[in-house]
Amino acid sequence: MRQDIATLVELQQIDHQIAKIEAQIAGGYAEIEKSGLEIAEGRAAIAQLQEKIEASEARRRELEAGVEDELARIKERQTKLMNVQTNREYQSLLKEIEDGKKNNKQREEELVLLLEQVESLRAKLTEETNVCEAKDKLLGEAQARADQQAAELNDKKGKIAKVRDEKAGEVAPTLLRKYEMLRQRRNGTAIAPVLNGVCRGCNMNIPPQLYIELQKAQQLLSCPTCNRLMFHEVEEEKV
Numbered sequence: 732m733r734q735d736i737a738t739l740v741e742l743q744q745i746d747h748q749i750a751k752i753e754a755q756i757a758g759g760y761a762e763i764e765k766s767g768l769e770i771a772e773g774r775a776a777i778a779q780l781q782e783k784i785e786a787s788e789a790r791r792r793e794l795e796a797g798v799e800d801e802l803a804r805i806k807e808r809q810t811k812l813m814n815v816q817t818n819r820e821y822q823s824l825l826k827e828i829e830d831g832k833k834n835n836k837q838r839e840e841e842l843v844l845l846l847e848q849v850e851s852l853r854a855k856l857t858e859e860t861n862v863c864e865a866k867d868k869l870l871g872e873a874q875a876r877a878d879q880q881a882a883e884l885n886d887k888k889g890k891i892a893k894v895r896d897e898k899a900g901e902v903a904p905t906l907l908r909k910y911e912m913l914r915q916r917r918n919g920t921a922i923a924p925v926l927n928g929v930c931r932g933c934n935m936n937i938p939p940q941l942y943i944e945l946q947k948a949q950q951l952l953s954c955p956t957c958n959r960l961m962f963h964e965v966e967e968e969k970v
């Protein structure tokens with residue numbers, strides 16, 4: 732039984748190493764995922780700016796056409812003015828011409844504002860595009876680094892996994908199944924050290940009688956609180 736405990740402890744150490752490597756690989760890609768999301772947001776902002784610019788341009792064309800049409804109408808009325816019969820008709824045409832000029836003045840004012848707006852939107856678009864491109868470039872580099880790091884870590888993991896398989900082969904199948912089940916359910920730790928009567932898996936005290944049994948190391952015991960297998964760890968004296 733002492734040997735079983737020792738083997739499980741070694742297996743647990745190896746599994747912790749593997750879990751650490753897996754976390755490192757995932758951590759490297761988590762950063763990249765974050766950058767990718769930022770770039771996607773940037774692209775959405777760019778698309779929105781482009782839409783705004785297009786809408787402003789459409790409005791500009793509409794206003795310019797409006798100015799042209801109005802000028803044609805004014806000209807037409809000015810021609811009519813020469814042939815009017817009544818004063819009433821004359822006044823009415825004059826008013827129409829005046830209104831047309833007013834409308835065009837409004838259109839021209841809106842056009843000026845619109846041009847300023849488009850100019851500022853275009854400046855923003857250029858800026859956003861530059862930022863996005865720079866981020867994209869960095870992301871490409873980060874991706875390459877993460878891939879390389881992952882390849883190295885996977886290589887390391889593969890070597891450790893071989894040792895792990897050998898170690899696991901030394902454990903009786905039923906015990907190994909129990910170990911695996913606990914490892915899955917207990918956050919990667921199936922066998923926990925007990926130091927000074929405290930289970931380091933859950934940091935709870937274990938009953939004194941159980942602690943005495945544990946120190947004998949004659950049987951595999953489970954923590955009454957977290958259910959993990961336990962082994963007695965002697966506190967190393969500091970030299």
Ligand SMILES: [Zn+2]
Nearest residue numbers: 930933954957
């Ligand atoms: Zn415990």
